[in-house]
Amino acid sequence: MRRLSRTPVLAAVAMLGTSALTVSLLAAPAEAGPRKTRVSASLSATATNPGEVVTLSGWVKDKGKQKRKVVLEQKIASGWRTIGKTRSAKDGGYGFTVPTTWFYSTKLRARVKPTRKHRGKVSRAHKLSVVPAYTPLGSPDSWETLGESRDRWNPCRTLTYGINTSRATPDAGTVSTGIHNTIALVSQATGVRFKFAGETSSNPLDRKWKRKDPDIIFGWTTDAETKLDLGPTTAARGGYDRTRRARDARGKLIWEAMDGGVIYDLTDTATMNATEFQQLTLHEMGHVMGLGHVSVADQYMTPGVELYSLPLVYQAGDLNGFSKVGLQAGCTKVVRFHRKTSLERVAPVATTLD
Structure with missing residues (x-):
């Protein structure tokens, strides 16, 4: 009695399995990436005196009502530094009280940190000037450095x-x-x-x-x-x-x-x-x-x-x-x-x- 070969059958089964897998992969929906986030910000004042209350507030908009981590950032010569942290409300609203303890003229912005489901986002920057409540004497040009190489302390440490x-x-x-x-x-x-x-x-x-x-x-x-x-x-x-x-x-x-x-x-x-x-x-x-x-x-x-x-x-x-x-x-x-x-x-x- 002649022995029958099973090779064609096995090959057919293997081909059928590969085809089914291909169809399955094509039919599977692509995994969605993080959803977009939008953030707005506005200052309550653009110039103030030391100690006066100034706020930066706005809204975080994304698909989903969750409290997002928001940080307040200030621009100095070495980059953006965090000066405040909060979480947005479920409706997306947030607010910061801006530090006004020292004299400066610089930009401020809000940054929303990313999550697994939502992207991070940075608001438009706004300029704030904190100026003396008195009128300083003389010219702003009347100053000199102590050393030729502008020796100084690291102002970012206490x-x-x-x-x-x-x-x-x-x-x-x-x-x-x-x-x-x-x-x-x-x-x-x-x-x-x-x-x-x-x-x-x-x-x-x-x-x-x-x-x-x-x-x-x-x-x-x-x-x-x-x-x-x-x-x-x-x-x-x-x-x-x-x-x-x-x-x-x-x-x-x-x-x-x-x-x-x-x-x-x-x-x-x-x-x-x-x-x-x-x-x-x-x-x-x-x-x-x-x-x-x-x-x-x-x-x-x-x-x-x-x-x-x-x-x-x-x-x-x-x-x-x-x-x-x-x-x-x-x-x-x-x-x-x-x-x-x-x-x-x-x-x-x-x-x-x-």
Whole structure:
């Protein structure tokens, strides 16, 4: 009896299976991608004074009623930074209170984060200007940098400061109040955040920096006890001691400050009242943040006694200079060479006549 071959049958079955699979794949609907999202945004004001309430609000529109993650972003030189977070309501509405604690003129926008089912989206950017409630004196062009390479701190990190009141004159209460008030005005002008680290036993600008020390230190000494010139015409010196190589928001090499402060001549400050002491500190903190002397008498960065006749607020050139070394200038990034940071010591070159 002749044996029958099953090969044609098996081949037919195999072909039928492949055909069915092909038909099945063709018939299957393509998997849908994330759905589109739209987001709108509007500002309640385009110009305001510090502390005033400004809101950015709008709607998130997509297919589906779910609460979406929305972030408020602000433009600085190094890019967009998140300054607020919220969730939209089920109807898509959302709202932010915009921070107005510092002087700036920049753009704001809302960003909706993507989900598995919905795409992310960015709103149109809107410009907001936070300006002083007073009229600053002088010209915005009246400012200078302390160093040729525009040395400055990284404005995107919180700077700590401490006060050594062990030899403070005229008294600890007066100097502490003046320093705290000045720090608040510097933060308002630069957008840099400061944190008070409390009383310290360390001294500023003595090149004996310890890891536990605050970034910025205020202290007192006499001309005879320091190598810094605190002669008969110099009431204080301010600036930074150590810097490290870094790049700014545009990739340009700069020196980033690591520690600094203000050293006062306790003989000179002993005869000052509270207003005069704060005026002196306003000047020296300009140096600490990277500003140099100017030749005009209507700015706090004047090197002469004219600063003691200015109101206790920074003026037009001072504020413009602070914007160039503050948060609007963008974050800095440290440059590392073979896992070590290139360091430079900088002598405080600032002087103030009393």
